Amino acid sequence: MCGVVGFIGSENTAEILFNGLKTLEYRGYDSAGLALCQNNSFHILKAVGKLENLLREMQKNTSLDATMGIGHIRWATHGAPSLANAHPHISNDGKTVLVHNGIIENYKELKADLSAKGYRFSSDTDTEVAVVQIEDELKSAASFPQAVRQAMQKFRGAFAFLIMNKDNPQMLVAAKRNAPLLVGRGEKGMMAASDVPALAGHVSKFAYLDDDELALLSPQGMVFQNAQGSVFTKPLQVLSLSQEALSKNGFDHFMLKEINEQPAIVRSLLQRFLVQGKIVMPSFNLSAQEIENLTKIEIVACGTSLHAATVGKYVIEELADIPVEVEAASEYIYRKHPKNNNILLIGVSQSGETADTISAVKLAKQRGAHVLVLTNREDSSLVRFADSVLGLNAGLEISVAATKSYTAQLMMFYLLALYLTQERKTQQHDVLQKLQKNLMAVPVQMEEILADTKSVQRCAEKYAKAQDFIYVSRGVNVATALEGALKLKEISYINANAYPAGELKHGPIALLDEKMPVLSVLMPGSPNYDKLLSNSQEAKARHARLIAVTSARDKNLKSLFDDVLQVPEVPEILSPLTANIPLQLLAYFMANKLGRDVDKPRNLAKSVTVE
Ligand code: AGP
16 A cells, blocks of 8 residues: 655655655555655656656756655555656645545545546545645645645545645644554664655654654654644653564565564564463453353455464364354445444454454444454554454564464454363363474474475475466365465455355366466365365366375375475364465465565555455
């Protein structure tokens, strides 16, 4: 999604803004732009495509030496990626310039009113309407910030704005509602941005703006105003993002670095929640009695988080004996929910900024559900609607394709299921003890997989030319198949579909021939294993090329499957934690082999802040 960055101070503004935008690249974008204020005039540079194209524009303008500026990466929503639609947008009188992350939902009405007043528009964006609205408000407002506040009262939707006005060359206005925006103080000046990485290296202390707040940045400091214009103080926090978190640390891609971080993440979650043989969750604010009284759990999420939720459903139902419904957040919001008390609603989101998940959580809250949020960003918008929060603590995930956050979500669901089971006493003590012991072995087992990736690499080389892929499994690993197929689609652009294996014969089998690879995730120790073997035989009989991800040491597998990706033995219920790693690696190596932009796949955004 879009990202904004702004700077006012004594350093080379263009460079700071460009580097800031670089750190926001992970959000996904298709055009970029800067507005620099120098000697009281604006210089606007824009480019379609990657930031390197914007850099070329900057190199043509090397004489620019601004001390204030704003920058933007745009992920097209209203209008195609083009120079006209790229931000910054400028008012009709050329005096106000603005960048925006979010969507002004009522922009059509506002545009009609402004057009009737004689204003003209040169883009298809909602953002241009915002800057022209501020221009119009400036006619009646006593000050630039007041004009922004007046305009904000007319906007519906989400926005994080950075705004400059020629008549106020020492002021950069930051304002927001329903979209994240941070402001920070550094030695060389003040900065604002959509996310923490853009501030790193320039700012020592920062604060998150709350909805309908403004920050007025000057080279010397910042002043906070509320929606009424009253000035208030806001505590600043120390910016502690390490350079290591922002670097690839010797790996070729962030995705590969993040895949390799997974054992450590699992280990630290275990250390945090498993204390002397008991699961402790102090930030889960339901009493034992309330947990006992739960009649249903609903889980809402999108994409990869939805797949983690699917594992969560399986594990909670299996262990804690509570009915669980999992639903795509985008569907949850648009249907009727029968009245039901004693519901726990779990919202799962890596970023905590996914608009669909936020809307679903808000709806559930209105219905009176206790809202538990599982997120990797405890500073995110989603957390504001939570009654309880379980932080994933997976560290900043930069690759657009989620990997380590998925593993952290899975782990959190195992811990939560164990906690609910412990509180509801639905399993024997030794069952829980055994599962805890098995979970503690997982980090080392993950390390084993990561220590030797040659067989996955060979497999990737062999199948990289495939046009389509089918992933199948049964039981808890249907989610693994879904997530593996999503990963492959996202970063290699190969069409990959996942099914419960039993569904193959009800339609998808028609697709099978010698060109179609079918990947099965099959773990011994349950009836699923034998059933999956039969389903694989059926695929083989249609000449499909078969790949197995399995912990089985069965020699016969070699005669049925063309390739076998071996994982260590774990109880089937925990196998999504290990089986997923070869699938992440397979997608990674295939995408790499095809020369794809692994960390920044086309059309995708890291946090999807539109519904
Ligand atoms: C994951 O690889 C995807 N990029 C995407 O499906 C993602 O999981 C989805 O947009 C949800 O994001 P969230 O977890 O930040 O809410």
